[in-house]
Amino acid sequence: xxxxxxxxxxxxxxxxxxxxxxxxxxxxxxxxxxxxxxxxxxxxxxxxxxxxxxxxxxxxxxxxxxxxxxxxxxxxxxxxxxxxxxxxxxxxxxxxxxxxxxxxxxxxxxxxxxxxxxxxxxxxxxxxxxxxxxxxxxxxxxxxxxxxxxxxxxxxxxxxxxxxxxxxxxxxxxxxxxxxxxxxxxxxxxxxxxxxxxxxxxxxxxxxxxxxxxxxxxxxxxxxxxxxxxxxxxxxxxxxxxxxxxxxxxxxxxxxxxxxxxxxxxxxxxxxxxxxxxxxxxxxxxxxxxxxxxxxxxxxxxxxxxxxxxxxxxxxxxxxxxxxxxxxxxxxxxxxxxxxxxxxxxxxxxxxxxxxxxxxxxxxxxxxxxxxxxxxxxxxxxxxxxxxxxxxxxxxxxxxxxxxxxxxxxxxxxxxxxxxxxxxxxxxxxxxxxxxxxxxxxxxxxxxxxxxxxxxxxxxxxxxxxxxxxxxxxxxxxxxxxxxxxxxxxxxxxxxxxxxxxxxxxxxxxxxxxxxxxxxxxxxxxxxxxxxxxxxxxxxxxxxxxxxxxxxxxxxxxxxxxxxxxxxxxxxxxxxxxxx
Amino acid sequence: xxxxxxxxxxxxxxxxxxxxxxxxxxxxxxxxxxxxxxxxxxxxxxxxxxxxxxxxxxxxxxxxxxxxxxxxxxxxxxxxxxxxxxxxxxxxxxxxxxxxxxxxxxxxxxxxxxxxxxxxxxxxxx
Numbered sequence: 001x002x003x004x005x006x007x008x009x010x011x012x013x014x015x016x017x018x019x020x021x022x023x024x025x026x027x028x029x030x031x032x033x034x035x036x037x038x039x040x041x042x043x044x045x046x047x048x049x050x051x052x053x054x055x056x057x058x059x060x061x062x063x064x065x066x067x068x069x070x071x072x073x074x075x076x077x078x079x080x081x082x083x084x085x086x087x088x089x090x091x092x093x094x095x096x097x098x099x100x101x102x103x104x105x106x107x108x109x110x111x112x113x114x115x116x117x118x119x120x121x122x123x124x125x126x127x128x129x130x131x132x133x134x135x136x137x138x139x140x141x142x143x144x145x146x147x148x149x150x151x152x153x154x155x156x157x158x159x160x161x162x163x164x165x166x167x168x169x170x171x172x173x174x175x176x177x178x179x180x181x182x183x184x185x186x187x188x189x190x191x192x193x194x195x196x197x198x199x200x201x202x203x204x205x206x207x208x209x210x211x212x213x214x215x216x217x218x219x220x221x222x223x224x225x226x227x228x229x230x231x232x233x234x235x236x237x238x239x240x241x242x243x244x245x246x247x248x249x250x251x252x253x254x255x256x257x258x259x260x261x262x263x264x265x266x267x268x269x270x271x272x273x274x275x276x277x278x279x280x281x282x283x284x285x286x287x288x289x290x291x292x293x294x295x296x297x298x299x300x301x302x303x304x305x306x307x308x309x310x311x312x313x314x315x316x317x318x319x320x321x322x323x324x325x326x327x328x329x330x331x332x333x334x335x336x337x338x339x340x341x342x343x344x345x346x347x348x349x350x351x352x353x354x355x356x357x358x359x360x361x362x363x364x365x366x367x368x369x370x371x372x373x374x375x376x377x378x379x380x381x382x383x384x385x386x387x388x389x390x391x392x393x394x395x396x397x398x399x400x401x402x403x404x405x406x407x408x409x410x411x412x413x414x415x416x417x418x419x420x421x422x423x424x425x426x427x428x429x430x431x432x433x434x435x436x437x438x439x440x441x442x443x444x445x446x447x448x449x450x451x452x453x454x455x456x457x458x459x460x461x462x463x464x465x466x467x468x469x470x471x472x473x474x475x476x477x478x479x480x481x482x483x484x485x486x487x488x489x490x491x492x493x494x495x496x497x498x499x500x501x502x503x504x505x506x507x508x509x510x511x512x513x514x515x516x517x518x519x520x521x522x523x524x525x526x527x528x529x530x531x532x533x534x535x536x537x538x539x540x541x542x543x544x545x546x547x548x549x550x551x552x553x554x555x556x557x558x559x560x561x562x563x564x565x566x567x568x569x570x571x572x573x574x575x576x577x578x579x580x
Numbered sequence: 581x582x583x584x585x586x587x588x589x590x591x592x593x594x595x596x597x598x599x600x601x602x603x604x605x606x607x608x609x610x611x612x613x614x615x616x617x618x619x620x621x622x623x624x625x626x627x628x629x630x631x632x633x634x635x636x637x638x639x640x641x642x643x644x645x646x647x648x649x650x651x652x653x654x655x656x657x658x659x660x661x662x663x664x665x666x667x668x669x670x671x672x673x674x675x676x677x678x679x680x681x682x683x684x685x686x687x688x689x690x691x692x693x694x695x696x697x698x699x700x701x702x703x704x705x706x
Contacts, residue, residue: 094636099629177636224641471659544656553659 083172084193085206086213087186089220090255090430094177095186096200096265098193101149101173104158108137108144110165117163121146124157148191149173174200176265182223184278185216185257185377185428188265196268197276199428202378215430217253222246225544226256230513233537234260237518237528243279243407244513244537246545249415249501251431252424252439254408255509259283282379284404285514288481288530289343289463290414290499291400293451296340297417298363299351301447307567310335311354313346319392324349324399327480327529328463337567340454341462343478345399352398353391360394366442367413367423369405376428381406400479411512414499418455418475418507421448456504456565459535467500467535471553472546473561474539475504478530483517493517498534502542503551505564511538511545 087096111117114137122130125147136144149171150158158166174189187198195201203214230242246256259279263271277283299305313334316325328342339347352360364370372382384404386393396402408426416423422439431437455475458464463478476499483493497514501507513534520526524533546553554561648654 093639094632097629097633097636099633100626175633177633178640179637181640181642221641224645228642228645543659546659547657547662552664553662 083211084174084189084208085210087199087207087216088213089182089216089218089223090253091219092215093220095182095216095218095220096174096176098172099175100170101151102155102168103148103171104146104150104155105167105169106137106144106146107142107165107167108139109142111137111163114138117161117166120161120163121158121166124154124161125150178220179264179266180262181220181227182218182257183262183265184259184276184280184379185218186265187377188263188268197379198265198278198377200265202376216428217248217255217430218257218428219255221548222256222545223258225541226511226513227258227260227262229537229541229544230258230260230515233513233515233518233533237515237521237524237533239515239518239533241279241517242513242515243283244511244541245280245407245411246541247411247415247426247510247512249419249507249510250424251435251437252412252415252426253431254411254426254428257281257408257428278377278379279407279516281375281377281406281408282381284381284383284406285495286401286404286481286484287410287497288400288479288495289345290410290477290479290497290530291397291403292340292343292348293414293417293455293477293499294364294367294369295348295352295360295398296336296454297443297447297451298360299336299355300450301363301443302355302359304355305336305351307336307450311339311347311350313339313344313350315346317346317349317395319395322392322396324395337454337457340477341457343399343458343463348398349395352394357389357391357394360397361389364397364403366440367416369403369409369413373406373409373412373426375408375426383409400481407512407514410499411510414501414512415510416442417451418448418501418504418510420445452501452504452507453565453567455501457567459500463529463531464498464500464535466531467498467539467542469556470502470539470543470546471556472542472551473503473505473554473556474500474542475502475507476500476535476538478535479514480529480531494528496528496530496533498530498538500535500538500542502546503554505561508551509542509545509549511541513537513541 083098086094086098088094108114114134118130118134118137121133122128128147133146136146146166150168155168158168172193174193176183176186176188178186183198185198187195187200187202189195189200195204195207199214199216200207207214226244226246230244233239234242242258242260244256244258245254247254257280259277261275263275268276300307305311310333313326313329314331316323324345326342326344326346328344330338330342330344334342334344334347336351338344339351361370370383370385372380383406386397386402393402412423412426416439421441421443423442424437424439452475455477456473458478459468459474459476464476467474467476479495479497479499481495481497483495495514495516496518497512499510499512501510514530515528515533515537518528518533520528520532
């Protein structure tokens, strides 16, 4: 045995150095080695790719999206989700809001001494009787409402009883901080927050879904002034009820709307249907002589009559079973301004006959007086229109009998007559500042200016004298309608109105007040007509509201004002000639 | 070399793990704080609503009218109390003292339309 160079005798026998080069593998062994090699590379490549993607995303998020920070919205404060939106007036004064109120419920199964608990609760909640509570607690249900919407002090007291089985559920409660003041406009809700009347009902969906307050055109200050004066007039003349409206004649916005008697929307349960009835929008009335505004405008606008025309008002008109006579009878020929000033029924009827039935009906339709208006409140009354519309109707409608319209329609139409002849839809929503509403031209500007002068004449010399002297240039028209009772007109039961517009040189506001069934008193010499009841009330409203609206008083007797309001009617000499 | 990099990586893993948990606890704490603040905001909003309602309730015009009648010696402004700047007498070019010395009787004897004059267009506090 030869000693090979590698053979180290000191080396353990079992240790053999590895071969310098691996022996080339052959056959299946080589095959499997190559397979695992490939697999390793593919896996490594996949991992590399994955890490690359992650790094790229990391760089993208950290480097390029640094600007737009996004947060989880788990804890973000959202708008109070279920709360109904507020209602505010045009100056942002709160009219209706939603507050949280605890409601008390009981689990009768947990209450061991129902009688004792009922006694304790009846002491704390005076509007519930002991028997009532005991009956509720005696049932074998596991949930009964005891009382909805408690006050904080009641909640505290009930908690102090420490009775297991009595629990609270926080509910939303609708609160009307101004109480009666705008009750008919705002309306009221049921306990579950569903609108039952007024804006609360008309805007139910919007109030439910939006968190932005609904901004009304109403002005709480004017609302108070109007309500105050109507309430005084109603009590002074011992009347049944009263209503009123203030409107911006150039936009159709309703600034105040009062219907008396009214109710507290916080406790609608104690209101009678009489209280809840909205006389301004739902009630329709025969308006009486205020309709002569339309009759005169119609005659002037169709050129059937001019300011210088005159009509024979010497004798009452007998037609069928009716007699048309004048309250302030002059018994002579009257010019158009005189007919308006003295509110002559005979003259108006003759003017209407000259125009004709068809044109009268078409005109009143154009003013929106023949169908229910579109308005934000659900309480809308449809007018009562004669059918068939004969000659008799034409004559009575000339002075506002035989057709019933709502005061809202009346105010809207008169606004159109005085504002230059443009009819704007009445609205309860605030128009943005500088908003120029589109409207329909219903009469010419010239006719509108003539009617303004006539309305001024009524206040200066005619039936509306008690509205004169405010310094704010009120123009207006009185109206006294006899109410229908038991199928015929009752001379004693009146519906007395005054529609005032100021400043009449450039009308901005319309104030309308109607008093239902006023009784004349000593001060009014027994009269209860529009001129004696509503006209002074309108004057007081104007005097109180004008400073708030930034309207400056003027000297009503200054030559410039007189000239601008002069009525170009024939002088007295000519009147006498015409009477011959 | 291998030993060193292993130690380095282990250290990095440890540090990043610690940092991660640290951040996590901070986030949990911040979330608690956030929830607390949000709760306060909700409470605050509800309180504001209540106070708004109370403010509106206490500002009922009829109540203000009563209070004004009881405590203030004021009446509504009449039309005769409202004037225009052009109605005011022209100002003297002299300083007031000199003007008074120069023409003492004219200023005081000038009758005014009304004791209190409100200038139209001026701001009247509501």
